[in-house]
Amino acid sequence: MxxxxxxxxxxxxxxxxxxxxxxxxxxxxxxxxxxxxxxxxxxxxxxxxxxxxxxxxxxxxxxxxxxxxxxxxxxxxxxxxxxxxxxxxxxxxxxxxxxxxxxxxxxxxxxxxxxxxxxxxxxxxxxxxxxxxxxxxxxxxxxxxxxxxxxxxxxxxxxxxxxxxxxxxxxxxxxxxxxxxxxxxxxxxxxxxxxxxxxxxxxxxxxxxxxxxxxxxxxxxxxxxxxxxxxxxxxxxxxxxxxxxxxxxxxxxxxxxxxxxxxxxxxxxxxxxxxxxxxxxxxxxxxxxxxxxxxxxxxxxxxxxxxxxxxxxxxxxxxxxPALYGTGRSYLEGSAGVLLLANQKGTFEFMLARLGNNPSPEQVVELFRTVKGVALKPEQAQVVVDAITKRVYLPDTVRYSVQPANTLSWVMRQTDANKPDLPNIGWNSGQHTASPTVFGVYGRGxxxxxxxxxxxxxxxxxxxxxxxxxxxxxxxxxxEALEVLKSRAEQPWKHPEDALALV
Ligand SMILES: [Zn+2]
Known part of the structure; x- marks a missing residue:
């Protein structure tokens, strides 16, 4: 149905x-x-x-x-x-x-x-x-x-x-x-x-x-x-x-x-x-x-x-x-990956502001090293440069509100499933999802x-x-609401980044 x-x-x-x-x-x-x-x-x-x-x-x-x-x-x-x-x-x-x-x-x-x-x-x-x-x-x-x-x-x-x-x-x-x-x-x-x-x-x-x-x-x-x-x-x-x-x-x-x-x-x-x-x-x-x-x-x-x-x-x-997924034999390495988050001392927002509109791959490598504690390869740094300068983004799927930051995330994903080199966190989307959420009350009575x-x-x-x-x-x-929405001439997004207005 x-x-x-x-x-x-x-x-x-x-x-x-x-x-x-x-x-x-x-x-x-x-x-x-x-x-x-x-x-x-x-x-x-x-x-x-x-x-x-x-x-x-x-x-x-x-x-x-x-x-x-x-x-x-x-x-x-x-x-x-x-x-x-x-x-x-x-x-x-x-x-x-x-x-x-x-x-x-x-x-x-x-x-x-x-x-x-x-x-x-x-x-x-x-x-x-x-x-x-x-x-x-x-x-x-x-x-x-x-x-x-x-x-x-x-x-x-x-x-x-x-x-x-x-x-x-x-x-x-x-x-x-x-x-x-x-x-x-x-x-x-x-x-x-x-x-x-x-x-x-x-x-x-x-x-x-x-x-x-x-x-x-x-x-x-x-x-x-x-x-x-x-x-x-x-x-x-x-x-x-x-x-x-x-x-x-x-x-x-x-x-x-x-x-x-x-x-x-x-x-x-x-x-x-x-x-x-x-x-x-x-x-x-x-x-x-x-x-x-x-x-x-x-x-x-x-x-x-x-x-x-x-x-x-x-x-x-x-x-x-996001999902924290098990890694290693019998997931024995699952905890070690999360602990690598301790090396991350800043955000993509901070890094993108530092990189500006026209960064070099070397700048990208240096910033990933100092802010995320991650050793990026030159080809990965180039992917980040392309995201910023050419709007070529990762991942290339419809479930993402495509933007440079998602690319920064995807170039630093874990590469070794047995021995974590990066936090073992995978993402399903760059959008809201449908799951039920936490709710609670606290106080007298x-x-x-x-x-x-x-x-x-x-x-x-x-x-x-x-x-x-x-x-x-x-x-x-x-x-009733669907009737009202149907009567509106909704304009399609000019660019996928406009989707970010809806957060
Ligand atoms: Zn919200």
Whole structure:
């Protein structure tokens, strides 16, 4: 049976409804579960799958000598899985996934808290604000990016980030911390509006680097630390890139929000796990998960000390579908390969910026040696040069959003299946994939909850219940959405790189 036929037969809709209902009854049957929470923290691992978790878990235990806070969360909290599909696609992107969380209804890919026919939805943090809660957004993406934005504003275009910056000003959250100066800086914005001045006029402290962040006494904060997304943790940690860590931003946000008499809602997003997976960059993925873990530790400690806080964690979708595969006889060399990640002290993003538009093969070899700890052969270096200068990319398959970084990944894949010379991580794609993802709750009153498998929309139910909000956004059927999409004259991508807009 084709998927459309399943939909027509109502099988999928029925299954989704049944799952949701099942989860709800499991929760509501438990006395004391999800009692009203004064504060709510929603912690996002953007684009993280279970293999990412496995790699980070092993690396943390073996190299850093401690288990992940996420492992402690999963072991002592209440966790399960969530389905991630959007209204019309089994593979979601971040705004439709964000909408499912923030509005409780499925939407099509591409817009923020809005249906395909233009009907606006009310996102969870707007509802919380109406209750008098303080609101915070912390992200390593541009702060105007899809996942944070979908919790506070409605916009038909997730990429309208200049406009979203203006919507943030009007919304008036207490804390915005992330990347994206180009959407605030009058010298770069197309309309030349000075969004920094506009925020300052509304009482925000405006900070642009880690020292200003630490020094600020402002009760309301706009912190924008990089032109686009906040650079990867591996580059911050090993290459001296001057931006705050996710934990630092989270530590700055919490006391400001906690000072409010009616409590707060906060989204913390480890956004760049997704980007690293798009690029198939194992060190970028690993270190951004480890950075997320430090931020999760901060948040879990806060919840432990402030038990009237509910913490929800989740990943919006999987990306790239990496796999740590067994190597050697009886997989005896499987661990040795992962440990080679310790030699990787920077990301492809950092390397590509260094290489510029016209690098020599020698420059490529030198940078791979110093940043990735990899000895590249001259012919492999030439492949990288061709990717940068001629747009000849690896791998040459349709499942990739082709770009230079994927080529950098594919020239440094393991070559010896018996004795690892490089990390034994293989990638299936440079795109999002359909897998269910991690989901969990932590805080007072959740200890006896049973979760199992939920639909991602159920997060909205959990959040509204915890905050004592009764609200239902309008539901659109998949058939209605498909009709609307069909009526639009969709333009094909001019170049495959345009596909990267959808992250
Ligand atoms: Zn995402």
């Amino acid at each position: 084709k998927r459309r036929d399943l939909i027509k037969a109502g099988v999928m809709a029925g299954a989704a409804a049944a799952l949701s209902a099942q989860s709800q009854s499991a929760l509501s049957n438990q006395p004391g579960i999800l009692t009203r929470a004064r504060n709510l923290i929603f912690f996002v691992y953007d684009g993280m799958g279970w293999e990412d978790y496995a790699i980070a878990q092993f690396y943390s235990r073996r190299v850093l000598g401690k288990p992940l806070a996420l492992e402690r969360f999963l072991a002592t909290g209440v966790s399960g899985l969530q389905n991630t599909n959007s209204l019309t696609s089994f593979v979601t992107e971040s705004s439709a996934a964000g909408n499912a969380w923030s509005t409780g209804v499925k939407t099509v890919n591409g817009g923020l808290a809005i249906h395909a026919d233009g009907r606006k939805l009310t996102p969870i943090f707007a509802l919380a604000k109406q209750q008098g809660k303080a609101v915070g957004l912390v992200s390593t993406a541009t702060i105007t990016h899809a996942t944070p934005a979908s919790f506070v504003v409605s916009n038909p275009d997730r990429n309208a980030e200049e406009q979203i910056a203006e919507q943030y000003l009007e919304f008036g959250a207490e804390v915005y911390l992330g990347g994206g100066t180009r959407f605030f800086d009058p010298a770069v914005r197309r309309d030349k509006k000075d969004m920094y001045a506009a925020f300052a006029a509304k009482g925000y402290g405006v900070v642009k680097n880690p020292r200003e962040l630490e020094a600020s006494n402002a009760s309301k904060l706009l912190g924008v630390f990089s032109s686009s997304h906040v650079p990867y943790e591996a580059d911050r940690r090993f290459q001296g890139v001057d931006v705050p860590s996710l934990a630092q931003m989270t530590r700055a946000a919490l006391p400001r929000l906690a000072a409010h008499s009616k409590g707060f809602v906060l989204q913390v997003e480890a956004a760049r796990i997704d980007h690293a997976n798009h690029l198939n960059d194992p060190a970028a993925t690993l270190w951004d998960i480890l950075a997320a873990d430090e931020a999760l530790e901060v948040v879990m400690n806060f919840v432990d000390q402030n038990p009237d806080t509910l913490l929800i964690i989740g990943s919006d979708h999987v990306c790239g579908a 959740v200890a006896a909850a049973r979760i199992g498998l939920i639909d991602n929309t159920y997060n909205f139910t959990l959040m509204t219940r915890a905050l004592g909000i009764r609200f239902q956004n309008p539901v659109m059927s998949e058939q």
